[in-house]
Amino acid sequence: MIEYALKFDFPTINNEEEYEALIADLGLARAVRAKNLKVCGDSRLVVAQVNREFEAKDETMAKYLRFVKGILTQFDEWYAEHISREENTTVDALSQFALSEIKNYPRSIYFQVLKTPTIHVINLIAPVGVVSCWIDPIKTHLETGWLPDDAQEARKLLVRASRYSLIEGLIYKRSFVIPYLKCLRPLKVEEALKEAHERICRQHLGGRDLAHKITRLEFYSPTMIADAKAYMKRCDRCQRHALIVRHPPERLTSINPPIPFAMWGMDILGPFPIASG
CATH class of the missing domain: 1.10.10 (Arc Repressor Mutant, subunit A)
Incomplete structure (x- = not known):
C-alpha cells in the first residue's frame, strides 16, 4: 500500500480535488509500471465521466477528463468503480492529514503541495540539457491527453499523434515495413x-x-x-x-535574331573520303 496525500495551495472545488487525487494515483500506478488497473472512487460524477456515462460540460472538468483519459491509454486494461464513503475511510483519513501541519505527518505517507492545478502546468519544455523539438508536444499529448487551445492546432496534433506510440517513455513511429521506428x-x-x-x-x-x-x-x-x-x-x-x-551551371538559352539571316552559324567539316562512283 502506498499512502499519498495532497494539499492544495489554490482555490478549488470538490470535483476538481477528486480529479487531482485521481491524477496523482495514476501517476503512482505508472511509477510502479502497473499494466492492469482498478480505480475506486466515492465521487459518482468523476467515476461516471471517466466511464463515459456522463459528459463533462464544464470547461475545467472537460480538461481534467481529457488529462485523465490520456494517462489511462498507457494501461493495458482498466476500469473505474464507484464505492460508498463508508468503504473509503482510509482515503478520508488521508484527506484529514492534508488539513494538518506538515510536521505532523507520519513518515510512511508521501506528501505533496500543489501550487497550481495540474491541467495548468503541463510542461512542454524538454528535460534539462535537452533541446525542445517536435517530439515534445506529441509526447505530452500521449502521456496526459493535452491539446492546444487553438482548435486547428489541436486537430493537427491529434492527426500527428495518431501515427506514434509511447512505449516506456519513448516515442516510436509506426511503420508499414518495420513495426516501430524510434524517434x-x-x-x-x-x-x-x-x-x-x-x-x-x-x-x-x-x-x-x-x-x-x-x-x-x-x-x-x-x-x-x-x-x-x-x-x-x-x-x-x-x-x-x-x-x-560536368553539366553547365545554367540551362542553355536560344538567341532569337531580329530578321531572317541576320545571324549565321558556320561549322568546318571535312575532308570527306571519296566514295566509289
Whole structure:
C-alpha cells in the first residue's frame, strides 16, 4: 500500500480535488509500471465521466477528463468503480492529514503541495540539457491527453499523434515495413548520420540512400532525408572523391535574331573520303 496525500495551495472545488487525487494515483500506478488497473472512487460524477456515462460540460472538468483519459491509454486494461464513503475511510483519513501541519505527518505517507492545478502546468519544455523539438508536444499529448487551445492546432496534433506510440517513455513511429521506428531528437539525428556515414557502418552513401539506411536501422526523424543530404555535403571525403559534375551551371538559352539571316552559324567539316562512283 502506498499512502499519498495532497494539499492544495489554490482555490478549488470538490470535483476538481477528486480529479487531482485521481491524477496523482495514476501517476503512482505508472511509477510502479502497473499494466492492469482498478480505480475506486466515492465521487459518482468523476467515476461516471471517466466511464463515459456522463459528459463533462464544464470547461475545467472537460480538461481534467481529457488529462485523465490520456494517462489511462498507457494501461493495458482498466476500469473505474464507484464505492460508498463508508468503504473509503482510509482515503478520508488521508484527506484529514492534508488539513494538518506538515510536521505532523507520519513518515510512511508521501506528501505533496500543489501550487497550481495540474491541467495548468503541463510542461512542454524538454528535460534539462535537452533541446525542445517536435517530439515534445506529441509526447505530452500521449502521456496526459493535452491539446492546444487553438482548435486547428489541436486537430493537427491529434492527426500527428495518431501515427506514434509511447512505449516506456519513448516515442516510436509506426511503420508499414518495420513495426516501430524510434524517434530521434535533432542532436541524435546528427550522431546517427555520423555513425552510419563515417564510423563503423561507413559506406559514404548519398543523401537519400543514407536516410534509407538510418530507417532500416529502425530510427526516424521527419527531416531525415534533408539532414542526410546536408550532412553528405559537409563530409570532406565525399567532397574530395565525388564524381565531378560536368553539366553547365545554367540551362542553355536560344538567341532569337531580329530578321531572317541576320545571324549565321558556320561549322568546318571535312575532308570527306571519296566514295566509289
